[in-house]
Amino acid sequence: xxGIVVQLIISWILLRVFYRESLGALGIxxxxxxxxxxxxxFIFTAILCTVIQLVDSALTNTDWTLNExxxxxxxxxxFWWNVKSVVFEELIFRGALLYIAIRKWGAKTGIILSAVVxxxxxxxxxxxxxxxxxxxxxxxxxxxxxxxWAYAFDKTKSMMLPIGLHLGWNFVFNxxxxxxxxxxxxLIPQTDKANxxxxxLSFFVQFLLPNLVVPALTFIxxxxxxxxxxxxxx
Numbered sequence: 577x578x579g580i581v582v583q584l585i586i587s588w589i590l591l592r593v594f595y596r597e598s599l600g601a602l603g604i605x606x607x608x609x610x611x612x613x614x615x616x617x618f619i620f621t622a623i624l625c626t627v628i629q630l631v632d633s634a635l636t637n638t639d640w641t642l643n644e645x646x647x648x649x650x651x652x653x654x655f656w657w658n659v660k661s662v663v664f665e666e667l668i669f670r671g672a673l674l675y676i677a678i679r680k681w682g683a684k685t686g687i688i689l690s691a692v693v694x695x696x697x698x699x700x701x702x703x704x705x706x707x708x709x710x711x712x713x714x715x716x717x718x719x720x721x722x723x724x725w726a727y728a729f730d731k732t733k734s735m736m737l738p739i740g741l742h743l744g745w746n747f748v749f750n751x752x753x754x755x756x757x758x759x760x761x762x763l764i765p766q767t768d769k770a771n772x773x774x775x776x777l778s779f780f781v782q783f784l785l786p787n788l789v790v791p792a793l794t795f796i797x798x799x800x801x802x803x804x805x806x807x808x809x810x
Contacts, residue, residue: 580663587672594676602671603734610736613801617728617740618747620797621790625748628785629755633765640753640763654751654761662743669694669722670729670738683730690726695719717787721745724791728798737801741794 584599591597603610633640669690677686695715704710725738750756753763 577660580660580667583664583667583671587667590672590676595679597675601675603729603732603736610732610734613732613734613737614740616801617737618744621741621744621794622748623744624790624793625745625786626752628790629748629753631785636767639766641766643754643760643762643764646762651751651762655747657758658743658747658750662739662746665694665697666725666735666739666742669697670725670735674726674729678730687723687726687730691719691723694722694726720787720791721794724794724798727795731798731802737798745790 587602588599591599591601595601632638674686674690677689680686681689695718698714698718699705699711702710702714704714721742725741728737728741729735746756750758751761754761754765
């Protein structure tokens with residue numbers, strides 16, 4: 577949490593120095609429209625992630641059991657950890673630096689720069705630096721999503737929709753289906769190891785669906801939100 581506070585202070589300083597703006601320039605002041613964007617972004621990617629995990633489970637004969645040690649407090653802690661990690665990343669990649677880049681070089685350049693840096697950042701957070709193949713895979717996996725989330729920030733003039741989209745995916749993936757860095761959380765997989773995906777199916781379900789199809793659907797969804805809320809105040 578201290579890291580987020582430090583980020584907010586640095587963001588405020590950068591915005592003041594470059595454009596004499598406050599943190600309000602990042603669209604983080606709550607409003608009906610922004611909180612709606614946060615909620616529907618979360619729900620949308622949470623549903624997409626759930627569908628993909630269920631497809632994967634059906635193809636691999638994986639059953640899921642509720643963690644016997646799960647508690648209400650534990651679930652809240654899982655969710656809070658995802659909130660902190662998402663907000664931390666969003667403040668870096670869809671916060672003051674993206675705002676400044678868009679103002680300085682235009683939306684297209686700013687969005688692309690944000691996505692590229694987001695992909696490179698995950699070489700370090702995923703620990704794949706030095707493995708060229710994994711570096712390429714991780715870059716593609718993360719930069720495409722970063723591109724769409726940066727687009728969401730530019731078009732809504734707010735961090736709320738990117739945070740919702742990012743959090744919905746991360747919470748379901750990391751905590752609901754226990755595929756994050758901390759192992760078993762809410763649901764625990766019971767996998768039939770004899771029924772693994774073929775290379776082609778594995779590539780489709782575990783790479784193409786989450787890293788190409790999901791960002792494409794998210795982009796369409798963002799366009800829909802923008803059209804629907806065109807006349808609503810931010």
